[in-house]
Amino acid sequence: TADLASAKRATGREDRCAVVTEPFSEWVLCGDFPAGRPAWESAGAHFVSDVRPFADRKLFLLNGGHSVLAYAGSVLGHATVAEAMADPRCREWLEEWWDGVTPVLALPGNEVAGYRAALVARWSNPRMSHTLSLIARDGSQKLVQRVVPVIHRYREVGEPAPPGAGRVIGAWLAHLRGSGVEITDPRAGELVTLAAGERPEAARALLDALEPGLGADRSLAREVAATCRELEGPHG
Template sequence: MTSILNRAAIARPAAPVRILHLGLGGFFRAHQAWYTEHAPDSAAWGIAAFTGRSTRIAERLAAQDGLYTLVTRARDGDAFEVIGSVTDVRPGGDHGTWLAYWRRPELAVVTLTVTEAGYTRGPGGGLDLTWPEVAADVAALRADPGAPVGTAAGRLVAGLVARRHTGGGPVAIVSCDNLPGNGEVTARVVEELAEAAGLRAGGHYVTTMVDRITPYPEEEDALVVAGATGRADAAPVVTEPFTEWVLSGDFPAGRPRWEEAGARFVADLTAYEERKLWLLNGGHSLLAYGGSLRGHATVAEAVADPVCRAWLGEWWAEASRHLDFPERELEAYRAALLERFANPRIRHTLAKIAEHGSLKVPVRVLPVLRAERRCGRLPAGAVRVLAAWLLHLRGDGVPVRDATAPSAAGPLPEAVRGLLTWLDPALAADTDLAEAVTREAGELA
């Protein structure tokens, strides 16, 4: 007989809320919530977590007092752990409670996992004021700073204004999304939205590098948990054993002792950020577009294909030349990535990784491509990623889910020129590069 997962059943009191989180997805629950759970002072650091717009996951977790089972899935079996660091869960539309938490003097940290698309940026990297959702938030905040808003930047502006009006002290705003300089990105979109609305935001922003492969949940996950633990859990999370968190920035009102749970605090995390973006995330993009062309559905399937594995090695060799780590460390990191990618019990779908490529490919691939061209090399790995992405945008491989994707229509040479122009006009002017991408796309097709 299965029991219901709640705090009474496990005798686990809820910690007082001092952390506010936006983006109640699986990654947050496998990463930041996990680190808070494992901090030695976790009893003093509860999290109030809000969804983006959906209500389903908030309803499921609320019925379980914020508790859920984390399934750590290794090659040789599963480990099950109840995570209790989430004290309160709310749907994104509960704007009144969102602002109420900002007004609490004990609030110290605000974290975000809203995906790359959630920062509502334009091509230049700043806030895209032409997005209807952004324009609506600007108008709402200009009329009433407490009015309901929908974008991540809008919610942060509303919270910061509400806190300042009640005399609250500074808090740390911590982005945990896969963006270079995510702290600076967050600061920019928040300040630009506040300025457009005629408000003053302010804030202390922390930059982070996050890493833990957390697949999209499957229906059978709940059945696995019930069978193994005897508990009914409507919102379990499956993740891999590996986890990494590197942070840089100030926490003016304090924070949990995350470093004792394995987090690392550094003055400059650029090198860690580049290593992860280029090797892990860039490798994922290569497999998502190239592997799906070869009929694969998951990362594990693709990396088991000798052709895809050779492609991955070629891309990693190019990217590693421009990383500021000793070669021995890079070799160990790449070996660990192969082990992680090849875990057949982590169903990380290529279709999910392929989504929103227009936001991912530029930061994962272009820095390496540009560095290689400056050295006079025509990098086959980077060329292959662009060619495979182009074919994806033309309808090959997994379906396209990308609201800001460039057009890839027309004859192949013209489509390549158009794609390179969209990425960077200087790349389109590179005749050798354009010809190489065209040839590679023809071969892959």
Template sequence: MPAERLARDIRPPVRIAHLGLGNFFRAHQAWYTATAPDAARWGIAAFTGRSRPLATALTSQGGLYTLIVRGPDADRLEVIGSVAEAHPGDDIASWRTVLTRRELSVVTLTVTEAAYRRGRGGGLDDTDPDVRADLAAFRAGAPMVTVPGRLVAGLNARRLAYGGPIAVVCCDNLPGNGTATARVVLDFAGAAEPALLPWIRDNVSFVTTMVDRITPRTTPEDVASVAAAGRPDEVPVVTEPFTEWLLEGEFPRGRPAWDAAGARFVSDVTPHELRKLLLLNGGHSLLAYAGSARGLTTIADAVTDPTCRAWLDEWWDEAVRHVPLPAAELTDYRAALLERFANPRIRHTLAQIAADGSQKIPIRVLPVLRGERAAGRPATGAIRALAAWITHLRGQGAPITDDGAQPYVDRAASPRDVLTLLAPDLAADRDLTAKLDELT
């Protein structure tokens, strides 16, 4: 008999809205929701960033998809059923409608660091043309394209419909991501509809999280492997066995039993967030730029290259000094990262990780660079990571896919000029700029 496509008749009721329907969300938050013991009560209405094909494919499969958990030796296939509705990101009418539902309790986000449209001080970048266009669109009742704009539009619709309190849960790699999300939302609301501000302060909880699960892009070979196993699926997701989720904050209308699925609720995410941001994400960025410049393609390639591995250890030796966790825990975490990075069956490409470096370098590398220089140490590992990004801006290694890169590309011939734009407080450090010149 031919294999049947994924389909179903019964879906869980929508009590979560998600913005940023993509592979990481489907490997992480959707997986935790599907794995929770009360999964039958917590369906997700998920919206893409802007594209339609993924939403169309998931809708044709009743929201179901296959998660390929790829270990070093074998795959494990799981059908995930927590996505009850899939919508394209430009369907603003459905977004507003979903947010007005009184039974909706949670909004989650996986939209990348750049999507929050933050200015240099962390607030909303009101010079961004898309932000300015969205402010005008909000006043005119027209569709919006930015994440802050869409969040405020949805929250305003909820306010007008007396929808009640709700938790907003950022799952992107931003320090203090709950506070960061609150700030851009309040900034946008203050500029667009000041009457909304007190309602947000009284009714919206912004939850801070730390998320971790390596999720590479799905390839045609992955789609074929699922079909060969008797589960035709247009949009499977590949991920690693490891997963971690820490959350800090309040859920005024309840939440799934994510803790029963392995999530941890803590009083302070910050130390764990720093651990992941500096060691995993910072290590990824170093390998993405330095490894691709050496002709390597994947994280597994880079971490098994002796030169890249030495540079990674150098970076980690510096970074751990700025993570307030026990030394033994950090040593164990480094060992686990090496095992995860070296998994040859997870094809996590350096080009994918290299995207949006102008947003990532300031939060993944600069805190260590500043800390090391303030302590009078040479910061060779941090400088090397920054230098690798500068050579990337010059066209070496992975292609540049970064909307914010052009001002840095224009200055890439001079590391000092890049540093002046990126971190003016460091540009006067002559030893640092000399080392950058040497490494680039």
């Protein structure tokens, strides 16, 4: 195959099991290793005292960003992450989400900025055919982990949810109303019914489905409904 031929040209070796990957790699570890360990840092491993900030960085920036692109991008007619990244509106909404997430990450600003830049480079690579239909699956489970915690962290300091949160949930609402890729979710029947009403009511119902009481946030619900309206257009 073309990939095996590329591997042979790059290494000078014939390897029938060669696997082509993206250029990016990251390995973040913490622990004392009292019995000793290999020198993993020689292969690029990053040892830290607390892995949780790095887990949040991945969950909110990478996974949350993927959700923005999966729902907004597929509703706008795109099939892959790279296609969505080339759409100015998807890119704007992604950056808006990232801007909202950045203040809640317990990492230096340059660390976050570097990670964001790496994600842009990775996701803009057209050879990485990462399909939006795969990322869009199981939104009721994923958004509870990727978006709702960010809303709570804003509330903890007396701030409203960042606009990017309403964007991604609003794009999910449009998805559940039949736009974009096929709906695959363990709660699909319930969610499609909730999403089918008038947008303001559907937005509140969907927020409550993510977390009871979340629909009482009027500002967030308005942002969700407005995003859905924008994606569906005047005739949606």
